[in-house]
Amino acid sequence: MLRKKDLLGLKDLTKEELEHILAHAGDMKEALISRETLDNLKGKCVATLFYENSTRTKNSFETAARMLGARTVSISVANSSVKKGESLIDTGKTLDALMTDVIVIRHSMAGAPALLARNVRSSVINAGDGMNEHPTQSLLDLFTMHEKFGTIKGLKVVMVGDIKHSRVARSNLWALGKLGAETVVVAPYTLIPSGIEELGCEVITDMEEAVAGANVVMGLRIQLERQKVGFFPSLSEYGAEFGITKERLLNSCPDALIMHPGPVNRGVEIESEVVDGENSLIYEQVTNGVAVRMAVMDFLAGGDK
Amino acid sequence: MSLLIKNGRIIDGSEYKADVFIDNGKIMRVGENLDVTADVVIDATDKLVMPGLVDMHCHLREPGFEHKETIAGGAEAAVAGGYTSVACMPNTNPPLDSAALVRYVSMRGREADLARVYPIGCITKGQKGEELAEMAKMKEAGIVAVSDDGHPVMNSGIMRNALEYAKTFNILVIDHTEDTSVSDGGVVNEGVNATIAGLRGINRAAEEIGIARDIVLAESLDARIHIAHVSTRGSVQLIREAKARDVKITCETCPHYFSATDEEILSYNTNAKINPPLREDADREAIIEGIKDGTIDVIATDHAPHSSGEKNVEFDLAPFGTVGLETALSLAYTYLVDSGEIDMPALVRLMSHTPARLLGLPVVHIKPGIMADIIVFDPDASRTVKASELHGNGKNCLYDGWMLKGGVDYTIVGGEIKYRGA
Numbered sequence: 050m051l052r053k054k055d056l057l058g059l060k061d062l063t064k065e066e067l068e069h070i071l072a073h074a075g076d077m078k079e080a081l082i083s084r085e086t087l088d089n090l091k092g093k094c095v096a097t098l099f100y101e102n103s104t105r106t107k108n109s110f111e112t113a114a115r116m117l118g119a120r121t122v123s124i125s126v127a128n129s130s131v132k133k134g135e136s137l138i139d140t141g142k143t144l145d146a147l148m149t150d151v152i153v154i155r156h157s158m159a160g161a162p163a164l165l166a167r168n169v170r171s172s173v174i175n176a177g178d179g180m181n182e183h184p185t186q187s188l189l190d191l192f193t194m195h196e197k198f199g200t201i202k203g204l205k206v207v208m209v210g211d212i213k214h215s216r217v218a219r220s221n222l223w224a225l226g227k228l229g230a231e232t233v234v235v236a237p238y239t240l241i242p243s244g245i246e247e248l249g250c251e252v253i254t255d256m257e258e259a260v261a262g263a264n265v266v267m268g269l270r271i272q273l274e275r276q277k278v279g280f281f282p283s284l285s286e287y288g289a290e291f292g293i294t295k296e297r298l299l300n301s302c303p304d305a306l307i308m309h310p311g312p313v314n315r316g317v318e319i320e321s322e323v324v325d326g327e328n329s330l331i332y333e334q335v336t337n338g339v340a341v342r343m344a345v346m347d348f349l350a351g352g353d354k
Numbered sequence: 355m356s357l358l359i360k361n362g363r364i365i366d367g368s369e370y371k372a373d374v375f376i377d378n379g380k381i382m383r384v385g386e387n388l389d390v391t392a393d394v395v396i397d398a399t400d401k402l403v404m405p406g407l408v409d410m411h412c413h414l415r416e417p418g419f420e421h422k423e424t425i426a427g428g429a430e431a432a433v434a435g436g437y438t439s440v441a442c443m444p445n446t447n448p449p450l451d452s453a454a455l456v457r458y459v460s461m462r463g464r465e466a467d468l469a470r471v472y473p474i475g476c477i478t479k480g481q482k483g484e485e486l487a488e489m490a491k492m493k494e495a496g497i498v499a500v501s502d503d504g505h506p507v508m509n510s511g512i513m514r515n516a517l518e519y520a521k522t523f524n525i526l527v528i529d530h531t532e533d534t535s536v537s538d539g540g541v542v543n544e545g546v547n548a549t550i551a552g553l554r555g556i557n558r559a560a561e562e563i564g565i566a567r568d569i570v571l572a573e574s575l576d577a578r579i580h581i582a583h584v585s586t587r588g589s590v591q592l593i594r595e596a597k598a599r600d601v602k603i604t605c606e607t608c609p610h611y612f613s614a615t616d617e618e619i620l621s622y623n624t625n626a627k628i629n630p631p632l633r634e635d636a637d638r639e640a641i642i643e644g645i646k647d648g649t650i651d652v653i654a655t656d657h658a659p660h661s662s663g664e665k666n667v668e669f670d671l672a673p674f675g676t677v678g679l680e681t682a683l684s685l686a687y688t689y690l691v692d693s694g695e696i697d698m699p700a701l702v703r704l705m706s707h708t709p710a711r712l713l714g715l716p717v718v719h720i721k722p723g724i725m726a727d728i729i730v731f732d733p734d735a736s737r738t739v740k741a742s743e744l745h746g747n748g749k750n751c752l753y754d755g756w757m758l759k760g761g762v763d764y765t766i767v768g769g770e771i772k773y774r775g776a
Contacts, residue, residue: 060550137668158670159552160622179670181552216552243555244546 055166055173056345058182060223067191067224070344074192077347078340081116087343089351090119093150098124098140099176100156105311106176106186109335110153113342117351122149137161141169150350154178159216172349180214180242186310187220188341191228193334194265197306202229207259207301209235209291210269210318213242213280217310218269222248235259235291239280256290256297263301267308268293268318284317294320306330355393357769362398362730365698366405366720374403376726379769384720394771398730401763404702405718406438406727410709411503411528411582411606411654412679414440414471416462417455418447423659423747425459428679429468431657431746433773435680436762438727439470440657441713444481445504451476451487453495460496468772469765470727472498472713477516477527481505486516490523498713501528503582504629508534510567517577526712528580531564532630541670543616543631551620553669558586558637561630565589569596572603580712581605583656585630587640594649604712606652609678609685610752612641618752624665624672625741625752628656642695645704652712653704655682659748676752680744685753687733687760726769735761735775 059067080087095114097107102125111121124140135143137156144152151172154162159179166173177183195201206225212218212234222245225232232250234241246252253259260266271287281287298305307319307329315321324331357376364372364384373388374381383390414428425442432440442459444450450459456473463471475492479485481502489500500520507513507529520527537560542548544555565581569592572579584590584607596603610628615635618626626632644650658675665672686705690696696704710717718727741754765773 136663138666156668158668160669163622164666164668179552180554219549219552242549243544244549247546248550 053349055162056184056349057162057166057173057175058223059184059187059220060182062227064227067227070188070341070348071192071195073348074188074337074341074344077343078337081336081340081343086118087116088118089347090114090117093350094120094122094148095151095153095346096122096124096144096149097153098144098155100126100154100161101177103155103177105335106155109338110176110342113339113346116339117343117346119346122147137165138168141165141171145170151346174345174349177216179216180219181216182220183216184220185338185342185345186217187224188345189334189338190221190267190308190310191224192337192341193308193330194306196337197330198264201225204230204264205233205262206230206265206267207233207235207263208267208269209256209259209293211240211271211275212236212245212269213240214275215269219248221267222250233259237281237291257300260297261300263305265306265308266293266298266301268313270310270312271314271318284314288317292317292320293323295323298323304328308334355770357394357396357766357771358388358390358392359396359398359403359728359730362401362403364720365402365702367699369698374720374728376728376766376769379726381720381722381724381726383722396730396764400734402698402731402733403720404698404729404731405706405720406729406765406767407436407683407705408709408713408715409437409440409655409657409679409682410499410652410713412440412442412657413445413659413675414442415659416446417458421661422664425462425471426466426468427746427748428657428659429463429466429471431677431679431744431748432469433765433767434745434762436683436729436731436765437469437679438729438765438767439472439710439715440679441472441474441498443501443503444474444476449476449481450474451479451481453488453491456492456495456497469767472496472715474499474501474528476500477502477507478512483507483509483512486519489520489525493523493525497525498715499526499528499580501530501582503528503530506530506532506534506564510571513568514571514575517571517575517579521575521577526578526580528582529564529568530582531561531568533560533563536560536563541627541631542619543633545616545634547616547620551622553619556631558588558633561586562588562592565592569601569603573599573601576602578602583608583611583630583654584641584644584650585611585633585637587637590640590644590649594644594647597649604651605649606654607641607645607650608654608656609682609689610676612638612645613685613689614752622669624667624669625676625750625754627669627672627674628676628752629674642690645690646695651704652709653682653686654709655679657748659746660750662749665750675750677744677746677748677750681739681751681753681758683731683762684737684758684760688758692759726766728766729762730764732761732763733759735759737761
């Protein structure tokens with residue numbers, strides 16, 4: 050049973066804890082689909098503290114909190130005292146004083162949720178910190194894979210794109226490794242972080258070779274600003290060499306799952322036809338995101354804990 | 355005041371047992387069982403009596419950053435660590451780029467009346483890397499070297515002129531080597547631990563490119579250069595090769611580069627955020643090898659005090675640096691001497707004689723007629739470092755909670771006891 054105060058990253062969780070959350074997310078998804086009202090977080094307050102804009106992640110957390118009967122408070126940096134120079138720790142202590150139970154934080158700097166967690170009474174959920182981790186995104190990816198294949202163990206999961214700057218890739222590598230999947234990362238060397246293979250993945254720079262026999266092919270978002278500092282010459286060349294296309298997927302497993310944390314640059318990371326294809330569960334991932342976030346919040350702050 | 359240190363083991367080139375009699379600020383007699391009366395007698399049985407340490411690289415923050423540290427506070431930390439002389443870097447506000455500011459810092463050092471404080475001047479005005487600072491005037495005012503520490507001189511043409519101009523007046527140029535187009539906003543060493551923590555890495559090439567450039571400049575101009583805080587295996591190798599060609603290059607490392615690695619950053623401990631960054635084990639071993647074979651000339655502290663508010667923030671936002679004056683000797687003793695890598699006379703060369711010689715300061719030997727800057731060190735002491743109990747204002751200490759061997763019992767500057775250990 051998970052009895053943690055915070056969820057800062059999947060590198061800190063055991064295999065059993067990961068499996069527990071995924072199982073609980075299954076129950077939550079059923080409740081969500083049947084529009085059942087739950088009261089696991091009744092009387093509790095969940096605050097979203099977003100230092101980076103992300104409408105979809107924020108909405109997903111808020112939907113999940115409300116589904117569990119919690120109040121929600123939203124603090125976005127643009128119209129808060131944070132803009133006036135209030136420190137992260139002071140903001141966190143203020144939220145504590147407002148009787149917040151859970152703080153969901155998104156921050157551009159790695160380790161910011163850990164700093165917050167050390168300094169507040171509330172549970173802290175990392176909703177993405179710099180290049181470090183995005184645990185709930187990874188949990189929803191795992192949940193989606195598990196739903197489709199019935200297991201994670203033994204799957205070959207290929208992640209393509211900006212591995213270097215990707216917190217989603219890191220969280221997935223930690224979790225997939227613990228759950229026994231085989232992992233491959235694909236990108237030009239400029240987008241592969243130093244020593245990544247020590248996290249248990251294989252580094253391959255040839256797309257055809259990488260996706261051979263793959264059960265899951267995940268595209269990661271490529272940001273145009275990386276082009277300006279020389280990580281790759283153009284989106285067009287990136288798409289030509291590393292785009293997930295129907296043709297490139299010929300040697301993957303026939304039922305290979307195509308995933309993307311969104312939002313997708315159609316025609317760059319993934320060919321449009323593949324995004325809308327029957328093996329794409331990119332929109333199913335959104336629903337699953339709410340379910341896993343419900344499961345995580347329930348574990349950290351739900352019921353009689 | 356006269357002082358008699360009895361029964362200690364003298365460490366100075368060699369080790370031997372003797373008493374030391376000090377009067378009028380100078381060492382008067384050294385010998386076994388001295389028959390003299392003194393105002394104060396120190397029993398140094400089982401203790402080491404050595405020249406006071408000289409730090410050629412620390413930050414005392416005054417003027418301008420007194421919320422981090424003051425010259426008096428830094429000098430207090432210095433004597434508590436066995437340092438009798440410290441040279442402070444000029445990245446103050448305003449930067450030490452004029453004779454008037456240099457005189458101010460020297461005066462504040464004299465007022466503190468603890469360790470001797472020697473200012474280092476800027477290479478360029480305002481540390482902007484554009485126009486040379488008035489080195490000759492600053493030398494008259496008391497600087498012991500020039501450096502733009504913290505702000506590497508990126509323009510190689512300016513650096514070339516700085517080396518030649520400084521050579522005219524026999525001023526040592528200390529370079530913080532870093533190609534900032536390579537380090538590019540990084541906060542930790544580039545490697546697996548940066549990848550695990552999701553922090554931006556600084557490739558070793560940033561430091562090594564700077565060193566390679568300085569070697570080429572020093573060699574082609576036949577000028578002296580001193581490389582600050584060497585941290586990588588490649589840097590040690592570049593300097594080793596340059597020395598073999600008789601390039602006039604010297605260098606220093608710091609205790610954190612032979613005692614710690616970038617594993618310290620995995621917990622986002624901002625006191626482990628240091629520039630150059632903590633590296634990996636292979637680098638740490640190469641630094642020790644460089645110390646042993648003489649490639650590395652000096653152990654300096656890069657003592658960098660900051661206020662707790664500045665360090666208790668997101669890792670990316672925290673300033674670089676750890677304090678080090680009070681732990682350097684114990685770290686060197688624990689990780690180099692006690693572990694059998696070097697002997698005590700070598701430690702004295704690295705932490706006292708060589709830095710003094712490079713800065714043009716008196717080199718202290720335990721001999722009659724020499725100024726009495728002496729420490730009494732207890733090699734059998736051990737302690738757990740508590741950051742909150744350190745002297746001075748800077749408590750940002752990487753070594754908080756570390757168990758270290760060896761402790762300073764007495765620090766004597768100019769024949770006066772300036773620090774007495776517990």
